[in-house]
Amino acid sequence: xxxxxxxxxxxxxxxxxxxxxxxxxIIFGPKAAVAKPFGxxxxxxxxxxxxxxxxxxxxxxxxSMDGMKRLGRIMGSIFLVFLITAAIAAVIGFAxxxxxxxxxxxxxxxxxxxxxxxxxxxxxxxxxSFLGHLVSTFTVSDFSLLLSKSNMLQLIVFxxxxxxxxxxxxxxxxxxxNFLSSGTAVMMxxxxxxxxxxPIGLGCYFAAIIGELGPQILGGYARTFALYIGLTVxxxxxxxxxxxxxxxGKAGVKMFWQQAATPSVTALATCSSAASIPANLTAVKRMxxxxxxxxxxxxxxxxxxxxGSVLGGVLKIVFLFSLFGQDMTSFTSILSILGVSFLxxxxxxxxxxxxxxxxxxILSVFGFPPEVLPIIAVIxxxxxxxxxxxNSTGNTVCAMLVTxxxxxxxxxxxxxxxSR
Numbered sequence: 294x295x296x297x298x299x300x301x302x303x304x305x306x307x308x309x310x311x312x313x314x315x316x317x318x319i320i321f322g323p324k325a326a327v328a329k330p331f332g333x334x335x336x337x338x339x340x341x342x343x344x345x346x347x348x349x350x351x352x353x354x355x356x357s358m359d360g361m362k363r364l365g366r367i368m369g370s371i372f373l374v375f376l377i378t379a380a381i382a383a384v385i386g387f388a389x390x391x392x393x394x395x396x397x398x399x400x401x402x403x404x405x406x407x408x409x410x411x412x413x414x415x416x417x418x419x420x421x422s423f424l425g426h427l428v429s430t431f432t433v434s435d436f437s438l439l440l441s442k443s444n445m446l447q448l449i450v451f452x453x454x455x456x457x458x459x460x461x462x463x464x465x466x467x468x469x470x471n472f473l474s475s476g477t478a479v480m481m482x483x484x485x486x487x488x489x490x491x492p493i494g495l496g497c498y499f500a501a502i503i504g505e506l507g508p509q510i511l512g513g514y515a516r517t518f519a520l521y522i523g524l525t526v527x528x529x530x531x532x533x534x535x536x537x538x539x540x541x542g543k544a545g546v547k548m549f550w551q552q553a554a555t556p557s558v559t560a561l562a563t564c565s566s567a568a569s570i571p572a573n574l575t576a577v578k579r580m581x582x583x584x585x586x587x588x589x590x591x592x593x594x595x596x597x598x599x600x601g602s603v604l605g606g607v608l609k610i611v612f613l614f615s616l617f618g619q620d621m622t623s624f625t626s627i628l629s630i631l632g633v634s635f636l637x638x639x640x641x642x643x644x645x646x647x648x649x650x651x652x653x654x655i656l657s658v659f660g661f662p663p664e665v666l667p668i669i670a671v672i673x674x675x676x677x678x679x680x681x682x683x684n685s686t687g688n689t690v691c692a693m694l695v696t697x698x699x700x701x702x703x704x705x706x707x708x709x710x711x712s713r
Contacts, residue, residue, distance in 0.1 A: 303488075307674050310496030318503025325504030328497035335494020336663055338487045343442050343653055346480040348452045353473035355456025356466065370698040371590050374691050375598045378536070379638060382528065382600035382683075383631045386607030389524045394615060395516035395608070445657040446636075498667040517608055518675050524604055525679040529557075533690050540693035541705035548705070549690055552576040560685035561678055566595040569685040577692040581705065586696055594688035601683030603638030605676050606651065609669040610634055613661055616668070633658050 318325045433439055433447045459466040459473065537549035559572040570591055577587045610630050614621050621630065637651035652669050655661070696704050 306492050307495065310492035311499050311671055311674065314496035314499035315503045317500040318505075321500075322504050325500040329501040330497075332494050332498025332501060332667065335487075335490055335498070336666055338490070338494075339666075340442050340653065340663065342480065342483050342487065343445075344440055344448060345476070346484065347445065347448055348455075349473055349476035349480050351449060351452035352456035352459065353470070353477040355453055356459035356470040356473050367586055367589055367695065367699055370695045371593060371691075373698070374694045375594070378532075378600055378687065378691060378694075379598070379603050379635050380631075381532065382603040382638070383607055383634045385528060385532070386524060386604040386634065387611070387627065387631060389520055389527075390607060390611040393516075393520050393523075395513050395520055395612065442653060442657055445654045495667050495670060499671065502667060513612070514671060514675060517612060517672055521604065521608060521676045522679060525601070525683060528600070528604070528683055529686070533687070536690045536694055540690070540697045544705050545693060548580050549693065552579050553686060553689065556689050557682060557686045560682045566599075566681060566685040566688075569681075570595050573685065573689050576689050580689070580693060582692045582696050583700065586699060587692060590692045590695055591688055594691060595685070598688055598691060599638040599680075599684045600687050601638075601676075601680035602651070603634050604683065605672065605680050606634030606637035606655070607631075608676075609637075609652065609672050610655055610659070612669060612672065613655070613659070613665060616665070617661070629659075 314328075317328070431446060431450050433444055438444055439448050439451055456473070459469045462469070533549065533553070534546055537546045539545075541548060553576070556569060556572045556576045559569045560566070573591045573595075574587055577591060578584070607630060610633060611621065613619075614626075614630070620626055633655060637654055652666055652673065655669065656663060656666060700707075
């Protein structure tokens, strides 16, 4: 019990702070806005460090990949499996919100009044051609423009190229790779320091939000949580079974579910993909996954494979689109929601503290005002445990899929015959 409480300590603290802020907002109404500067302080601190944090984290990760070249086939298979499963998660999440929008019965008039001056980027860019919009989405015309939270996608592209150039420079690039690694460590420590203030900052901001918007938004959170639980059940039991079947047929399904309990319980108990690595490694080796594949995909997946976060990303974006009454039926909107949710979960999830960074990316890409960050930060908090279950346990079934690609379709039969 002590272990459980320790693992969820910060989550409980955030929930308590948010609940306290919500109650204060209901009691004091618009007067709760007096606490907003304390929330602004937290937002400004987070936005202040996002640019160097993203640059150092991504560039450092790419620059240090030189030693994985001998695992080319394994790495290619891992990339393919992670990409496909994350894309499937995004589609499932969007389908879920299409069937059950958590804000369908919520009065958002107060929010529209509060944000009446808001003009989304999409509307501002209507006259730009498709190719021109594509160019401006991924690049900027001047390096100084990268030093802004408004150009996060462009910064990610620059960071990937910079990290790749560093890795390809070999001996000459080692000092830079070491610098990037040190910079990442320092930025992670800065995030840890700022996050100590998160309960106060988010609590105060939530008090101001509820005070101005009223308690009706709380029902939206309850329905969002219910929807996410439903999606988790479908993905965990339905699609994990499908993946196991693709990997090893009926024997693969049986093997997966025989070994899935320990990784699943560990993920729920610790609420951490990293803490689940030992349990996942033990499970996949018992499933017959070769040692080199197991010891590559499980640690890598703990950082980069985040199907649960992709599902959450869809919910956050749809939540904001519903709040601001933006169209979600056009092909462009659907594609952008799926693409950004994939990026938030599968790419930004690789950055420690990436949940908050991913939320900032959502605001940046769609042009939502920074003031709505706490609104979707609450969603991250309430879906934390089921998201970790999907993120972490999904690595075990993905290890089976990668083995199927690397070892061939008869890998399961060979493992079963060797164990007899």
